[in-house]
Amino acid sequence: MRSSVRFLLGDEQRELTDIDPTMTVLRYLREFEGRVGSKEGCAEGDCGACTVVLAEVGHGAGGDALTYRAVNACIQFLPTLDGKQLLTVEDLKSADGALHPVQQSMVDNHGSQCGFCTPGFVMSLHALYQQGGSQDRLEIDNALAGNLCRCTGYGPIVAAARAMTEYDAPAPGGLPEAEVIAQLKDWQVGDGVSLDWQGRKYFAPRTTEALAAIYKHHTEANILAGGTDIGLWVTKQHRRLQTVIYIGEVEDLNNLEVVDGVLRIGAGVTYEKAITTINEHFPEFGEIMRRIGSRQIRNVGTIGGNVANGSPIGDSPPALIALGARLVLRCGPDSREMALEDFFVDYGNQDRQPGEFVERIDVPLAASDQMFRCYKISKRFDQDISAALGAFAVTLNDDGNVADARICFGGMAATPKRAAATEAALLGKPWTEATVLAAAGQMTNDYTPLTDMRASADYRMKVAQNLLTKFWLETTEESLESRLVGVAVNG
Secondary structure, three states: OEOOEEEEEOOEEEEEOOOOOOOEHHHHHHHHOOOOOOOOOOOOOOOOOOEEEEEEOOOOOOOOOOEEEEEEOOOOEHHHHOOOEEEOHHHOOOOOOOOOHHHHHHHHOOOOOOOOOHHHHHHHHHHHHHOOOOOOHHHHHHHHOOOOOOOOOOHHHHHHHHHHHHOOOOOOOOOOHHHHHHHHHHHOOOOEEEEEEOOEEEEEEOOHHHHHHHHHHOOOOEEEOOOOOHHHHHHOOOOOOOEEEEOOOOHHHHOEEEEOOEEEEEOOOEHHHHHHHHHHHOHHHHHHHHHOOOHHHHOOOEHHHHHHHOOOOOOHHHHHHHOOOEEEEEEOOEEEEEEHHHOEEEOOEEOOOOOEEEEEEEEEOOOOOEEEEEEEEOOOOOOOOOOEEEEEEEEEOOOOEEEEEEEEEEOOOOOOEEOHHHHHHHOOOEOOHHHHHHHHOOHHHHOOOOOOOOOOHHHHHHHHHHHHHHHHHHHHOOOOOOOOOOOOOOO
């Protein structure tokens, strides 16, 4: 494995050897490269002031084309740049000083006031620009949802987003795209990266076999995928991670495919990569994924990481458990499989042996007669941690009685947990209001929620019971309008 990190900073090659494996990209840019356009606002991937763009080719991008992703530099570890091109706001203007269309549109539409957040907005818009831009307000909102501004009220920034494609394309300069692609592909050859800095280690293998061998030897290691949680251990808790294994370059773990009626989600598949496929098969789950975080977060965060983290308020596990997902774990050359709900043993405790990691999540495609809904309860509609998240999957027989029921909640117990007593109260009963209300009363036997900053125990129990009623209403009254959805005014 190579003992250096190689990437393009704009058009300039960088090869780094003696580096802290958990140094953030933001710190590197500001303190070592003197690129101070990217700002630190929150240091946890919330405000977007640090947004940069990564250009990639290969298994993460598809084919031989470059894919551009907006990411938060404040929680992205520097070694994860290996084999990529890093673009900052300083890279956008032409050699003659002319502004990029994104920048000029921001100027002409008065999209900046104090300017602190502006570079982050510009880079989020640049990623959208590279994808062809959009006039659709919802798409613009999705692109900008991870960027916060205290000054402009967002209207001028949205106007800039709509107008940016009307400007002449930027003058050619720097490395031609073909050369960027060739350079990045050349750096992808080999077995990956292995760093040793002051006794702290970083590994980025390229195969599942290499990952399994390294992790079995370094069972104390922290496995890094998107860094949306681990990044905060460093920036907020100031933890020194001794050994980090990055899985973002393991091609097998980036596979997303349907095989024999089962959706296989590799542990390294990001939310953004998965969301189109998830929406195709499970639109309810897809909407939960959209609300889980900004595009910057979805570009790096993984479903596998959300599961492996084992948080009782993770948004993916309840939906996956209700859908009957199974987990594939790997340790060395050996794999084992289990129902996903069996993986969560207790708070902070999962059924995972030393050296064993999540390899894949298998989700059976829903039968046409299965009724499936997800409900996320949070103080803020988008990009907020759930107070409770309920997922319901019910199938009726020909007589209208409940033939199968799977109900799972996050935020109601120490782990994502099925409502066994509630399910039992539904089975074999007619799908009626009386049945549902009686079953909802059984939830007190399933859960003992706690009170914290997000909700009281009483609120959590009441809302969980009400969500079962809401699920029944939505599945029996097709014309019922019961959802709050993101609605943008195209004006």
